[in-house]
Every structure is written in C-alpha cells, then in structure tokens.
Amino acid sequence: MRKSILYLLLMIFCLSGLYAANRKPFNYYFSHISSEDGLSESQVKVILQDSYGFMWFGTKNGLNRYDGTSIQTFNCDDYITGTSNHNISALFEDENKKLWVGTDRGVYIYDPVYDKFSFINLEAENGERMFNWVARITSDHDGNIWVLIPDQGAFRYKDEKLYYYAITNKDNIKRESTEAICVKENGEVWIGTAGVGIFRYNPETDSFTQYHTDKNGNSLMGEHIFAMCEYGDWIALAIHDGELKKYNPVTNVLQTVKAPGVHHTILRDVVCLDKERLWVCTHAGLFIVDEAHNKVTHLEEDPMHSYNLSDNIIFCIHKDREGGIWLGTKFGGVNYLPNHKLLFEKYVPSSSEKSLNTRRIREIVEAPDGNIWIGTEDNGINILNPSTGEVTQINYPASDRKNHLMTQSMSFHDGKIYCGLFKYGLDIINISDHSIRHLTHQQLNLDEESVYSQLIDSRGRLWVGNAWGLSRAEANSSNFTRIPEVGLDWIVCMLEDKKGRIWFASMGSGVWKYTQEDNTFRKYFNDEKDPGSLSSNSVSSILEDSKGQIWFSTDRGGICRYNETDDNFTTFSKEQGLPDDVAYKILEDNKHNFWFGTNQGLVKFKPETGDVRVFTVQDGLIGNQFNYNSGIKASDGKFYFGTIDGLIAFNPNDDQQSDSIPPVYITKFSIYNKEVTVHTPNSPLSKSILHTNRIVLPYDQSNISFDVAIPSYSSARSKECFYKMEPLDHNWVKSNSNQNISYAKLPPGNYIFHVKATQEEDTDDQSATSLRITILPPWWLSTWAYIAYTLLVLCLIYGWFRWYKRRKERQMEEKQKLFEIAKEKELYEAKVEFFTEIAHEVRTPLTLINGPLETILDMHIQDSKITRNLTVIAQNTKRLLELTGQLLDFRKVGANKFKMDFAWVNVTTLLKDTILRFEPTILQQEKVLSVDIPKEEITAAIDQEAVTKILSNLLNNALKYSAQTIRIELRQEETTFSIRVISDGKRIPAELSQQIFEPFYQINKKEGASAGAGIGLPLARSLAMLHSGQLWLDTKATDNSFVLTLPLVQEKVRQQESAIIQEEFIFPEEGTTVNAEGRNYTLLLVEDNETMRSFLAEKLQELFITETAPDGKVALEILREHHVDIVVSDIMMPVMNGLELCKEIKADIELSHIPVIFLTAKNDLDSKINGLRLGAEAYVEKPFSFNYLATQIFSLLNNRQKEREAFSKRPFFPVNNMQMNKADKEFMDRIIAIIHENITDENFGVERLAEILFLSRSSLLRKIKVLSGLSPNDFIRLIRLKKAAELILDGQHRIGEICYLVGINSPSYFSKIFQKQFGVTPKDFEKQNQGIPNEE
Secondary structure, eight states, rough: OOHHHHHHHHHHHHHHHHHHHEEEEEGOOEEEEOGGOOOOOOOOEEEEOTTTOEEEEEEEEEEEEEEEEEEEEEOOEETTEEEEEOEEEEEEEEEOEEEEEETTTTTEEETTTTEEEEEEOOOOTTOEEEEEEEEEEOOOTSEEEEEEEEEEOOOOOOOOEEEEEOOGGGGGTTOOOOEEEEEOTOEEEEEEEEEEEEEEETTTTTTTEEOOOOOHHHHHHEEEEEEEETTTTEEEEEESSSOOEEETEEEEEEEEEEOOTTTTTTTTEEEEESSSSSEEEEETTTEEEEGGEEEEEEEEOOOOOOOOOBSOEEEEEEOOSSOEEEEEESSEEHHHHHHSSSSSSEEEOOOOTTTTOOEEEEEEOOOTTSEEEESSSOEEEEEETTTTTTTOOOOOOOOGGGGOOEEEEEEETTEEEEEEESSSSSEEEEEEOOOEEEEEEETTOOOOSSSOEEEEESOOOEEEEETTTEEETTOOOOOEEOOGGGGGOOOOEEEOOSSSOOOEHHHHHOEEEETTTEEEEEEEEOOTTTTTTTTTTTTEEEEETTSSOOOEEEEOOEEEEEETTTTTTESSSSGGSSSOOOOEEEEEHHHHEEEEEEEEEEEEEEEETTTEEEOOGGGSSSSOOEEEEEEETTTTSOEEEEEETEEEEOGGGGOOOOOOOOOEEEEEEEEEEEHHHOTSSSSSSSSGGGOEEEEOOOOGGGGEEEEEOOOOOOOGGGGOOOEEEEESSOEEEETTTEEEEEEOOOOOOOEEEEEESSSTTTTOOOOOEEEEEEEEEGGGGHHHHHHHHHHHHHHHHHHHHHHHHHHHHHHHHHHHHHHHHHHHHHHHHHHHHHHHHOOOOOHHHHHHHHHHHHHHHTTTOOOOOHHHHHHHHHHHHHHHHHHHHHHHHHHHHHHOOOOOEEEEEHHHHHHHHHHHHHHHHHTTTTEEEEEESSSSOOEEOOOHHHHHHHHHHHHHHHHOOOOOOOEEEEESSSSEEEEEEEEEEEOOGGTTGGGGGTTTTTTTTTTTOOOOOOOHHHHHHHHHHHTOOEEEETTSSSSSEEEEEESSOSSSSSOOOOOOOGGOOOOTTTTTOOOOGGGGGGEEEEEHHHHHHHHHHHHHHTEEEEEEEEEEHHHHHHHHSSSSEEEEEESSSSSSHHHHEEEEEEEHHTTTTTTTTEEEEEOOOHHHHHHTTTTTTTTEEESOOHHHEEEEEEEHHHHHHHHHHHHHHOTOOOGGOOOHHHHHHHHHHHHHHHHHTTOOOOOHHHHHHHHHOOOOHHHHHHHHHHHSSSSSEEEEEEEHHHHHHHHHHTTOOOHHHHHHTTOOOHHHHHHHHHHHSSSSSSHHHHTTTTTTOOOO
8 A cells, every 4th residue: 555655655756757848948936035035145055855744955055944934944953962053955854754954064854853962972983073064964774874075985874884885095085976866666776976986885884886887888087976876777966066977786887968068068967867867966957858759958047037046057957746846056045847737838028039028918810820819008919829839920011010019909810910000090911921001090080099909890890999980891892880879888808609699898988789680779787776787897808618608807896797787797707716806808628617807816717606716926936916808818728818928828737736735834833023032031942833732831921823834836726725723712813925934912811822724614534733722810810819819818707706705895995985086076176166166255254344344544643552453364364365266276276277378587586576475574583584696687488477376385484384494496497497485394194295295285184283274385286297297205305395397488478568658548657646627537337245335436436426226237228328438347146147238328329428437356367368359448456456447437537638639630541540349440430421422512511421431310319429529510521631641742722722621611711720729820730830741
C-alpha cells in the first residue's frame, strides 16, 4: 500500500514537471520575492521545502522561512556554545524534521519544536571536525547524512557519529575539492570533484572508487564538477565553467549533453525533474534541456517584462510538492514559477519587437486564420499569432496615424475587420493585405464622430451605435439612417439572438429589444422599487448562452438574466457572491460555465447553482481590473480577455480544481502586538508556537493575536482560512488577507482556538489546527483566593458573633451614657436659648434704667453719697449690658450669623486703649500691671469690635483671678501677631486647658467661689477662629498665660474711605447743646413698650413737637392726618411691626419723604441691612444714649434743611445731591421735566401741574413744600431761573432773550427775581461764569 502511494505521488510529480516543461517559451511567468517582501538578502544560495510545507531560503545574511504570506528571518545562533554564522550555503531536513543548516563555518541543526540552533561540534575518529564552508548536505537510503565541505572533504553522519573521508589528495584539497553529490534511486552515492573526476561510495568497504575516464577515452580530469544529478540511466554533470556532460555508470560512457547555448555559461546547478528534461542554472539565465526532442528553452531576465526572471545569475533550483519551481538568484532574490492548474498566458509589452505595444486592451476579434486581432485604447490594432506568441501591428498612414489608435469597437465580416474609432469614424481593414479603408462620420451620415458599437445582422444591414444614438445602413449601402425610437442613448453593445431579435445595450439608459418582424422597439430599464427589473441602466455587454437565454453585464449591477416567459430579469451581484458589481464581457465555456472580468478579478460562474470562483493575480492573472467588450472565445476553445494591464489567454477546460486541502499552521503569537517566542523573557511558550497545543496566560496578557499560514503557493484560494474561538465565536469567521487574527481583553477562562484551511467554505474534510488557551484569573479571583475569602467570611461571621455578644453586654452601659450626653446637650441648648431670650428681654429694661441714670448723672448732684451710689448702679448696668452683649454674640457665632468686618487697624493703639480702660480698676485693686509693647507699631486686618471683645474678656479674667501681677505682651511674627496675657493667680491645671473654652464651664464652680457665666472664653476663642487665628492656654508657662495669635492679613478687607464731608453737611458734635429750632419739627415716636414710650416722649418733647403711637397701624393713621417731619420707631411690635410701617411709608407718595429711624434690640447685620433696604435712614441699637439719638435726629433734619437751601440758592445744585429716597427723586425729576416742557408758557402754574400729575392742589403743595422747602409757585419760578442760568452759561442767547425763553415776559422783573434768588444780577452772573462749564 505504501509503495503504491509513493508511486502515485511520483507520477503526479513527473506529470506536473512535464506540464511545466511543455509550456511554450513565452508562457513562463515568474513571481518574485525580494528584500522588499522581507527577504534578508537578495543573494539566495540554497532553497528547501520542509515537511510542513514551508519554504526555506539560505542567504548570505540569514536564514529565511516563507509561508506564502510573510517571511521570518532566523539567525544561526547557538546560545549554549556561543557560536553563530549567518552565511547559509546548504539546507537539509532529516527524518526527525530537524533542519540541517550549512554555513561557511560548519553545520548547525535547527529544532523547529524548541526554536533553537545547535552547532555540530562532533569529531571524527581522525580528529577532523566540520569547521569550513559547506557546499552540500543530503542523505542516502541507508540513513546516512552526507556533508560536503570543499576545503576539507566529505563527512558522513549516522547514529550520532561522524565519519570523515578525504576522497581526494588532502594536500591539494583546494584544487581537488568535493562540491557535488548525487544519490541515485538505487541508493548509490556519487561525489563530484574539481579536477579528479567522480567517486562512488562503497558501503561494504566504507570507501570511495574513482571514475574519471570512460571506455572511449573521454576524461573528466581537470573538469570542475560543480553540480550533478540523476538523469535517467545517466548522471548529469555541470562543469562549472565548461560543458554540461552526462555519464552512464553502467556502460562507462561520458558524453556532452546536446544543449546548444548552455555550455561555457558558468553552470551553478542542474536537476532533472521528470527523468527526461534538465533544468540548468547558469550565469546566463535558466535553460530547460529536452534532448529527446532536440529542444532547449532559454529563460532570461527582461527588464521590460515584469514576469520574466529578475536576474540572470541563478544559484540554485528547487521543486516544491505542488510542482512549483523555485530559483535562487544572486541579485534578484527568489523567483517562483507556480504550477497553476489553470495556466494564464500573459501578453504585455516587452523589449521584444514581437510583443504588444500597449497594455490597454479594448476589443478582441479572431480572424479565419486563427490570429487574434486586438484593438487597444491608445495604440491601434495588434495581431497575435497564438502558436508562436508573436505580435505584429497594423501600419497606419503616418499623416493621421494618431487618429486611428483609439479603438472602441471591432467586428469581422466577409474577410474584413470593421474597427470603430473614437472621434474618427470607422476603419475597414482587409485581413489579407491589411489595407485600410476609412469612412468618416460624414460619409457614414453620422452626427457624432465616435463608433462605440457595430453589428452586421443576418440581413446584411450594418448597425452603428455612438454617443448620440443608433444608426443603420442597409446591405451594401453606406447611407446611415438614424433610428428615432432609441433617441440619444449611448449604444455600446449589440447582439442578434437566434430568434432574429436585436438587443442594444446603452451606457446609462438601459436595454432596447428590436423585433424585426413588426419593426418594434421595447425598452427595459432599472427600477429600484422593482427587484425583477434590469439590475442597472449601464449595460456593457450582451451574451446569448447555449440555452438561448440572454445575459447582460452591467456597471454597478453585476450580471442579470432576461426571463422571456415572465418578461423580467434575475440579478446576480455581490449579494450572491460576486467579488464586484461591475462586470465586463461574458463568455461561456463548453461546460456551460460563464467567465467574465470584474474590477476585482476573473469570475467563473455556474448559472445552474450560482457557484462563484474568483481568480486574481495570485492565481496568475496579469491584473485584477478588466475592460469593456474585451473578450473572445477562439475557435480552439481558448479564451482571450483584455485588461488594463495586458492580454491573458487560457483554456477553461484546464481548470481542474484540486480536492486536496493544504495544512494550516499558527506561525506567530503576539501579546499586545509584540511577538512572543520561546526566547522571550517570561515567555508562556516552552515550544515554538507552531508546535504548541496549550498556552496559559495571566489575566493582564489577554490581548492576543495569531499569524496563520497556509504553506500553499500556487493559488490565492489557498490563502483563505476560517477560524473560531470557542466559546466566544459561534460561527466560523473568514480571515482577512493578511492572515492576522486578534482577540482583545479575553475574560479569564478556558478557550479553544480553531483554524482551518479550505478552498470551499462548505467542505467537511478540512485541514485544521487547534490551540487551547487558558486565561488565568487575577490572584484575587483565583481558587486559592476564593478559599481565603471563604475562611475570611467564616472568621468575620465568628468575629461578628463575638462582637454582637460584647455589644449586647455594653449596650445598656452605652445607652445610659448616651442618655446623659443627650440630656447634657439638650440642657446646653436650652441654656443658650434661655439666656439669649433673657438677653433680648433684658436690653429694653436696661435701656430704661440707663436712660434716667444718664439724666440724673447729668444733673451733677452735689451729694457725694448719692453720686457714689449712682456710679455703682451705672457700673452694674454696664456689666449687665456687656453680659447680654456677650450672650447675643455667642448665639450669633453658634448660628454662623456673626459677620466679620475686616479693616486695617493699628493693633498697638487698640491694645493700649483697651489697657487704658482697665488700668484704673487694676490700680484700685492694688495689683501690678506690666506692659511689653514694641515701639514699632503693628497694623493688621482685623475686626476691631471682635478683637476688642477678646481683649476685654482676657483682661477681665486676669483682673478677676490674678493674685498680684498682670503682664501683657505684644509680638509680631512674619505673617502673624500675638498678644499674651499673664496673671499670677491659682494655676489652671493642664488637663483643663481645653475644657475652660467650653460654653458655661466654670473651673471653680465646685468650690463655691464667685464665677462668671462661663461664656467669655468660648466667645473669645470663637471670635479668634473667625479671624483664622488661635486662642489657647500655654500650659508650659509657670503662670496662667493666655495667648491670642491672629494673621496680619485677611482675604477680604473693607476699604476705608476718607470722611470728607462738605461744609453744608457738618453734623453737630457730641455734647453740643441742641438749639431751640428743634421745636419747629414734629416727631412721631412709635414704641409698643409703654414705659419706654413715655420715657422717650418726655425727653423728646423738650426738643420737638412729639406725637406717639403704640404700633405701626396707629402710626400710619397719625401720618395721614398730621404733618410729621421724622419717624422714630421700634422694629418688634404687635399689629404692624416697624419694618412693615417703613415699607408702607416709603410706598405712599405723600409720605415717602419722611425719614425713618429704627430703635431695636436686634443688632445683627441682617436686620440692619433689611431695615436700610426698606428705606430707613438710620438704625440705633438698644440700649442707646439719648444724646446720640437726639443728635442723630437733628443731623438728619438739619442736613435736609441745608440741602433745600443749597438747591434754592445755587443755580446748578442738582436734585440728585439731595438726600431722599428713590420714589421722591423720581417724583422731583418728573416735576422738573414737566416744568421744562412748559417753560416758555408764562401762564403755566400750580393748577396745570397738579392736573398733569393727577394730584390735588393741597397734596402737591404739601409734597413740594416738604421736599424742597418751597411753595409750588416758588418752586416753578426757581426751575425757570435755574434754566435761565444754564442758558446764560451756554452763551448762545442774549439776556434779554433768555427771560422770554423761560416764560418771564418782563426783563426787569427777570433781573430782579434772579438777583433775589441767587444774590447776583444776570449780567454779573454771566461775567463771573465765563469759561466755566455747567456743574450738572
């Protein structure tokens, strides 16, 4: 069985060699592999195909492995012995599939499983080692591996032992070197030498026998045998710089091979691939010698022909298992002659005169003599002789040759070729003598010059299609008639079917069917809504198949079939498997298959099944893009197709698709796009990826990719593969052309990666390979981690139970403790709330105490005892006021309502002033005060009021608790300043240094000594923290030492404005006696506290006419019934509070001018802002000094009086400078505007003004009187005079004119009242103000 299989393989090998050898010389098409494709060196010395199917190329610079897609370079590095050599000269694969690599310094063995090279450092019995240039490595039938090293001799390797044979004279080894070896089928081993003939190995004696002269005296002595091979009964001998000879060992005959042109060309290699023909590699190209038929084929480099050899110097030759021939050259890399089952003959321009003159093929016609007439797009007509492969051209008249070069259509009829030209009519060429008869478009009676299609029908009529429609000439006539039914359609193809109907294809307008019997035209076109319509309106060719069905090739619609029964169309496009929707000329072979070109290759289409097979440049095509109407089926069955890259020809019957499926391998493994090999640090591979079945990867290496190779080289279909990653992929996925397959972020788990090679996706018996992949979970998701998690959970549960038990044990204790804490907190909050409410309530009685007390003290009573008692009362009243103030401030701080007002303050002065207030008391108590304040003054951004409260608290505590001495220190640091208050009283324990700052804490409460309320220090610390500072007790000091540290700078500091007050707005100084003019003013006092109201009313009646009201509602009634100049009101009142009262006053136009002063215990900033926003003029806090209140009232009233006087006496004093609210200002502006509008009307008066303002005369009188201090008539006259002053200052009018412009008809009266009003006559005013602009 094994012998029969080997015999069958041998027959296939021989037949494939015969097929290749029987090619015509012009049908050898090589593809090239160079350094641009990844080859490490263009000089290729040896080629080998291994048992896996990979091709190995040995170069001067490394070993290359080619898988049909990519090249991988290997360096012969033995990392163990530290030896390496990259100049590869010989290759051999042993029975263990290990690669023997011969270099110019010995032999290495490459183990593909572990991807490593090992240097053979064995020593023969005579001590000889392989250390020089290796010429050949091969094996014989007995398992011996032979290594020829020309500078040493021959080595035989078997059973890990090395044997050495000098063969020739070792002393003359350079001249008698061994460079060639041949192992015959019968097992004989022959070695060729340089100059001393050939030697046969005798295994019985383990020696060599020399042969150098035959029985006829022909000698090999002096001949340099460079290569040798078995040649039937002969041994072919390639003499390096001599002849190609052959020797018959049986007959002992030496002859020269009959190979003209081969001899003396420097022979490099010779092989016999079919026992009959010799393939000889020389420095003059490749020779194929067929002695039996006296034929020698010479293939050489042609720079103009891209499919010829890339170099003439050929070093080696190798035939692969598919019958492809591989050549290694010196400068051109690797040349490959594929053994395509379907051979595509290629015709392209070359350096030969007998080749095509262009690549752009358009129309093809066969002549009766079998020659193929080829119409081109740009260089006229070429004529191909298929038997010789030679091409000739039509000679056109030189005068207008260029007009005949662009062929658009061709047909043969009656011994003539009809050639339609672009923009130049029609050529009729006689095929016998190539004479040309030219018909212009005028002669053809055509109104467009181009002829894109033509047809001579069964009646002899000539149809011509051009860009403007269709024309027809009757038989034997040159008069063409336009066919109106077709219109201006661009007709590009015509066909008469077997039923006599003529079909016309147009580019862009669909298809016409002409029925000759009734002379009717029927048009078919594409309708996107109708799938049964024509697939595209751009139709390029028409075919009637052997069954009489009409087929159309289209642009962007694939091909479609006309269904005569249903009068519709069936489409075949990319959706049905075509590579492209642009199809060209369709041809039918003898097996009823369709062949047509596209822009993506040649298609073989089986109409019955819809099966599609695509041929591309990988299958031997000259190019993948075909051309319009460029195809013909010749009489010998051969197909010719034109492309934009040349002409191809083939016999469709030769297409015998192989059922064998090539193997598929994973050749490259990458993680994050970086290749991983056995030698990569921390590699997951212990073997090369080619021989790895399972990979285990950590979780952070889950982005992986594979390169897949199918070592089959003769077809593009062999590059197809399908893959699937289980369990991710449910279906097989077709790979892309670069054979790289990648997966990103694979989750932890087990996977199986399958890949299979196939020529048909549905094939069951497919070569496949699988790789198991395990992605380990991260350590926190591993099995051990889950065990640890389980133990941890159990421990947690146990710990939780222990904790729960202890929690229950402590729960009652903690509950009781929490209850106490909650009660203490509740008590604290209640205490704060209580004291705050008390403080609010106490402030009003304190005011009533403080007011009469001030009055009594002002009486200067002479009785010293009474005075002393009154002083004690005043001091305690002050103490109560301070305490209530602290309580309110402490409440504000706790509620975050204490607003800091940072300003630049002289801290030194502030501290001295504060000390000065306490100094008399300190001296009175006979205590010693020492102060340490630097001379250089300190200025900081602080809230002066808050810092004063802090210092007052600290000094008050020092005064209260010190024994004898009090010391105060002031220091400045880089960004802060500090104030230290030291007292020598009983030292506060260090453990209480924080508790003393807690609210209501009293350090000596238990001792029963007198103590404060416990809010001073907490308030002081809170105010310090609002400054971003600190207040603490220095426990390291010997005495009680409190330290206040504050920053020098704050983020937001109020800008202080200089108090520049105009002369007429000077306020009465404190302590001045209020004059009796106050009796002219009426004041309304609004206060709900009867005692407070009576007291204030009694005091205010001495200065003002005083009205009183208990709430806001009664106050409004008084305001509407009586004239009131100013209102003094409390805020917190029943019925209507002070804020509501103020809002009502300011909203009433008749009351809005009355100023309002608030009296209240609510001294927070929000209350002040709210009152001022409502229109209040002043805000006086309780308790207050009555003198301050009286002064405030007089200030408001007197300032308003001064503003009115200034408005009356100064011509350019504007209304905006008068202190009044927004409503009053708008009212005044409106009155002035009305007066200006009527200023020329001398009769305009109060009645007209009141009418315009919709006010009564009395209301208008009261309002203007209050706001300006003038009667309405006086006010109108004042506005007239102010306008006159403006006109005088303007200088555009004379004074005599101005009086009339302001509504005063008497110049003398105008001058009189002007002087009375402003104290100067109009003329003097004009002189004084010349050049002075208006102030407004």
